[in-house]
Amino acid sequence: MPIPDSDPIINVPIVTPFDSSDRVDHDALAKNIERWLKTEIGCFLVGSATGEEWFLSETEKLAVAGTVGETLNGRRCLMGGIDCPSVTETLRRAEDFVNVGAELVRIRFPRTELTVVDYFTQVLPRCPVPVLLMHQNSPERFGSAGAAAAEPEVIGCVAAMDNVFGYVTDHDVRFESRVRWHVPDDRRFWICNGSLMLQGAMIGCNGTTTAFSNIWPAALRKLLQLGMSGQFEEAHDLQEKVQRIDAVMLPYLAAGVKAALNLLGFDGTHPRAPTKPMPPDEVTRLEAEMKFAGLLE
DSSP states (O other): OOOOOSSSEEEEEOOOOBOTTSOBOHHHHHHHHHHHTTTTOOEEEESSTTTTGGGSOHHHHHHHHHHHHHHHTTSSEEEEEEOOSOHHHHHHHHHHHHHTTOSEEEEEOOSOGGGHHHHHHHHGGGOSSOEEEEOOSOGGGSSSOOOOSSOHHHHHHHHTSTTEEEEEOOSOHHHHHHHHHHSOTTSEEEBOOGGGHHHHHHTTOOEEEOGGGGTOHHHHHHHHHHHHTTOHHHHHHHHHHHHHHHHHHGGGHHHHHHHHHHHTTOSOBOOOTTOOOOOHHHHHHHHHHHHHTTSOO
16 A cells, blocks of 8 residues: 555554463464554554564564564555664665555664764665654653664655655654754654654644554544644643543553553463563453543443
């Protein structure tokens, strides 16, 4: 499918299903994709903290992307996630994702500010597909802002380069409101967290990629639509429901997202060893919040 062009776009960094032997469960993955295809999700991202990217080999990651692409079969857009400070290795990984059907790649900013401009000056012109820039420098923290990758003016300079599809914020809305001044209007500007949908809309966000997209993409799309049209009072109750689920789920990182998906009946929701599942008493709290939000009977 062509890259979506109608805002707001909801991108899902999909969880990776594992079986009882800790292997990637491709059958479960295909079933989950079919369920997500019935929702408002526009892009599917493989290679993220939500997808337990550091627990996967590059071979496994590409196999997951291949299964996602085959299951999507052109119905939605496939995106590959890359977090690598090497120009050569980044480009190799981009080519590998494109070879299994990716139409976009999401590239995280390097952790060293002095290399940011040189890195993207070399990567962007040679990348075979458009790039979504990702400014979460501590993705393993889930919901907390890390140190900024660069000053807002520098980030804006990179976002203005050719072959950039858009930019994803970190969690510091004050900082990102300054970044918004420097990112060109013809680039997507996405908020990174389900609890920040309305704050993101207030600073000019027009889409999202967030762990919460796995759980309730319809709520995120509705929140962005309301926020982008200035209907903040109408969106307040829905945003609070998202925040209440997020507050219980996100401290457990991917295991928390998988616990929520398990309650919704998705397949392959074991986190990969040595990560522990969400504790039973916390799952009970999560279930209560999901019932309050109307996601469960």
